[in-house]
Amino acid sequence: MHAYRTHTCGQLRKEHVGQTVRLSGWVNRRRDHGGLLFIDLRDHYGLTQCVVEPDEAAFAETDKARSEWVLTLTGRVVARPAETVNADLPTGEVELRIEQVAVQGQAQELPLPVFGDMTYPEDTRLKYRFLDLRRERLHRNITLRSKVISSIRRRMIDQGFTEFQTPILTASSPEGARDFLVPSRLHPGKFYALPQAPQQFKQLIMVAGFDRYFQIAPCFRDEDARADRSPGEFYQLDLEMSFVTQDDVFAAVEPVMHGVFEEFADGRIVSPAPFPRIAYDESMLKYGVDKPDLRNPIVIADVTDVFARDDVAFKAFKGKTVRAIPAPGAGAQPRSFFDKLNDWARGEMGAAGLGYVVFEDESGVLAGKGPIAKFLPAEALAAMAARTCVKAGDALFFSADAKTDRAAALAGQARIRLGRELGLIQEGEFKFCWIVDFPMYEWSEEEKKIDFSHNPFSMPQFPREKFLALDNDDRDTILGLKAYQYDIVCNGIELSSGAIRNHDPEVMLKAFEIAGYAREETETKFAGMLNAFRYGAPPHGGTAPGIDRIVMLIAGEENLREVTMFPMNQQAQDLMMNAPNEASARQLNELHIRSVLPETK
């Protein structure tokens, strides 16, 4: 007989009755009845009830075992009496009569229980991650993550993609997020950087004549965390293709995304391919964000012209962009509902407020109620009602600001809040869309200059010769330029960002020049890539869906830590491994590094 096990703890069924078997696992639960002792033994595969009576030889040893001890139990499989079958357990028709016990590992009193589903503090969970991972939910999520990644990999390979590895120690990239730096021992004063993404490498792979590259790629960015943004590191399904248009990329990615979500949907509805395509400008108007949750039925409308009418006397909105956010059924809400939203807009959002009108039916005619209704004559109300499809019993909220993007942003946040608070979000659905036609540039208010809006490597949607001829006088044209840049969004979460790349060295130099980078500067910073583009670069493009976010959505979790095996806390510390940590003087000497600590307050 094997030293540790003949079966797993999830394996035994009625057909094993009569066999002598050996199981190894953790004591999930111990139930001492004096006359008989039950041990629920747990391993990766499941749970088996084991039992021993006091007059049996194994009793004394079994009796010592406590929660989370590791035991090897040997004995006969017996059928449980009919009235004691546990229908909730796959192994619930049988139990193991313990004849031999071997203690493989003892456990101290637990800082957090494995059994049960109580919540406990995040730092305790992280410090004792190995215990938390034994728990059912996390164990299931991590296993799910593995299955999702296998499925993605299989789907990519089936579509003719090839997986390549790219360096982890590379050069700092001047654009984008803060890099993690790694000091060089051989080159005093110089540093490697961990890749924020294999962006330049995957483009070089295309230049190198490979096609349809993918990788489950680790990415490193030294930026602050959010619930849907891990500190430090995360994984992307990084992919790139040559000789493709935007439509080709979409056609390659949609079946993978749809397929993998469908595979693990478990009854939830997944948007069929092709996914809807929404232009960035349209998204900002209708949803107020560039990552709309399409499960939320609310659609924002522009009503600037209505408030500009001469017969509308509401001065606070004159000369401002006004967006209307319909709130279906909100007419039934108490006054406090409206006040709370207004307080939120003024406080958290830093807005002047969130006006509203409640629509009521007055003998067949729509009438407006609320503080600003008196400023709105019937024709203005009717015009807004028609544009936003509100009816009696609904309300309309207004977001107004002299700056259009601020009006849109407040409207977008209000839409999210209203959708949630009015219970309008359709659960049990994965609603995908592409956001396309992102602006190439934007005006940077703090730097007072034109800057890249998103990805500096994207190809502008503009004829080459005209683009090369652009100069400072063409500011409006430049700020109106769109790029072949696109995001995949699912349920309000940005899953992926991608682009058709700029593979023309002259256009690339010009693109950076517009953003304020001298040609020599661009030549130096992107020497590798520009140089490569001068030796025959194919048109290419790709995207990079976030693996962690995909798993989070499929697992139905709200935080990436729930789908990451060994996550860091929000301050980017690993409480279990105690990272980051001081380096020894010797290590620092070898690296020609000295710490200059900030002055303590």
Place this chain on the structure above:
RNA sequence: GGGGGCGUAGCUCAGUUGGUUAGAGUGACGGCCUGUCACGCCGUAGGUCGCGGGUUCGAGCCCCGUCGCUCCCGCCA
């Protein structure tokens, strides 16, 4: 860097207007119990009320500071 929330037993929490010896559930430990599967019953141990300072006759509670965790803003090409 900034804002909000939280911090009381190993864990989840209660703790009245500032007033006697800070409680419950759960877990741990001991005892009893032959069919439980969140077993049940009895008992025991377990507390720097995050930390420091202040107000007060008296602080878990009020004030100031600080630390930790978390969510958000900034940031994330």
